[in-house]
Amino acid sequence: MKRQGRRDTKPEMMLRRALWKSGLRYRVDRSPLKGMLRRADIVFGPAKVAVYVDGCFWHSCPTHATIPKSNREWWVDKLMASVRRDRDTDRQLTDASWLVIRVWEHEDMDSIAEQIVVLIERRRHDASG
16 A cells, blocks of 8 residues: 555646646645645645545545455445545635545546636635625
8 A cells, every 4th residue: 555656646647737737836745734734636825725636446436436355344444534534634624714626536637627727716816805
């Protein structure tokens, strides 16, 4: 499991390239909140938007989730702990007025980038006016 890449996955890179191409600038692999140990894949600090590109296996995608047959109970516990941690992270950030965007690795990253651009522009507009 230690060999599992934590950042710069193919879906994440595709999303970052699309966001960059659209003119958005961001931070990578950062904790959105001071003192929070959990890191977001992409952070738009001033707009208070945290983006997570979740892998279907590790985050239990409703469409593509699988559970290994070997040591099944251990895997169920591990994967469910990951989902609980994700929900807790979402709650903490939302309570701190952050917008949390969760994207599945199998989604169309160009389309997701377009949606994120709209959300960022909306939050910037709302903050200024």
